[in-house]
Amino acid sequence: MISYVLRRVGWALLTLFGVCLFTYAIFFLLSPDPAVLICGQTCTPERIATIRDQLGLDQPFWVQFGTFLLGLVAGRWYGSGPGAVHCAAPCLGHSFQSGQSVGTMIGERIEVTITLAVGAALLWLVWGLLSGVLSALREGSWVDRSFNTVALAGIALPNYFVALVLQFVLVVQLGVLPFPTTVRFSEDPALWWDSYLMPWIVLALMYAAMYTRLTRSNVLDTLGENYVRTARAKGLPPVTVVGKHVLRPSLTPIITIFGMDVATLMGGALITESVFGLNGIGKMARDAISTNDQPVIMGFTLVAAFFVITANIVVDLLYSVLDPRIRVRSA
Known part of the structure; x- marks a missing residue:
């Protein structure tokens, strides 16, 4: 290892x-x-x-x-x-527009992007797994059709459209949430939650839809395996059959795309950050592209590449934990 x-x-x-x-x-x-x-x-x-x-x-x-x-x-x-x-190291240069250190600019904004990515990832992973498993176990029922309808809507609706609708309904019409603002958890936990709730939902909706369909497909394929039929024939409880023999091997492809999706979002959710006015590194990259601020664009590219490469390593190591049939071979 x-x-x-x-x-x-x-x-x-x-x-x-x-x-x-x-x-x-x-x-x-x-x-x-x-x-x-x-x-x-x-x-x-x-x-x-x-x-x-x-x-x-x-x-x-x-x-x-x-x-x-x-x-x-x-x-x-x-x-x-x-x-x-x-x-100071790591030195990524200085912005052509503001003269500020690129590393400092990224450091000031990375917390916003990480908060947005992690919160949305937890939402879509939980929802995608639960809805996908229930859809597979109730194949053809109203539960299955309902989850599939929601999944198709989540895939079809653009992020910016959902964001604008949520802001109009929840902020303008109902007034149950404030307009999102960049605030730390330690400064005001209630405002922090209210500010990130809509961006989390917007990001999670699209990804949860894809994870629902992927989980449903994987679980249906696994339910037809011989070892699952054997487990049922032995009289194991349905919860044990689904949790241990069905869901665990079905998670391998899901973990693969989950690691890549989270790593991509760590590089900035450009549209969501821009629509909600969150000062993350995605919005920073958009502003840098519009002004051709080369050091900032290059720094953003390197940070995004670092997250993707790191996620690849973590995902490969998780394979052997989730599926005992996979073993890491030493050189």
Whole structure:
């Protein structure tokens, strides 16, 4: 197991290196000159040359890339002398628009995105598993048809439409919830709950619909297996048959997509954050794209890649726990 984990971590680091190289090349070789973007429209050639020298943009590409990688683990100094600026590790650069450290910008917003992703993930996982299992056990009944109808509606309705409808009904018409605001749990637990409840529901609705249909399909396939019929013939209680012999092996593909879905949301729920005005890293990325703020876009890309790669490792390790037929082979 230890050797397997070490191999996976090694491949993860290699993958992150590839993402860094590709992202850096896209934003600093194929995009407009960063010095021109920083300087603005009224800049002189002398000022542009000074900025390129301070940022090291006059160096060969591999020197720039090596400096960027070193900054991720050891920080980086911009310029020299009294005007030098230090960027603490992990240094992802500074925003062209605000001059703020990209790492600081992400750190200030990541809590909002994690809260949104984790809360929504718990909702859709619980609802998707319960509704999927009940639909499979009551195949063809009104329960099955009702859950399928809700699932189809959840898949068909766009996130922004559901968000606007909820805000109109719950906030404007009924007044049972306030407009969402970025607030910490420690500051006001009640307002924190009220602010995230609608975004959680909006995100969970679409994912819960997909998980309902996937769980239903997996459970129906597993119910037809010989070992399930044997367990029933032995007189085991239905709860034991479903919980131990049916649901557990059915969870393997669900865990796979669950890990990827949560990791993707950790990279920012762009539409949901924008509609509800939550200042997460998804909204930050949208603003950076609209202004071509290259360091912020690159920092967002690397953070999102980190979450996805980490989720892959965690999911692979969970396989052997959920399904005893799967074993991790050591090298």
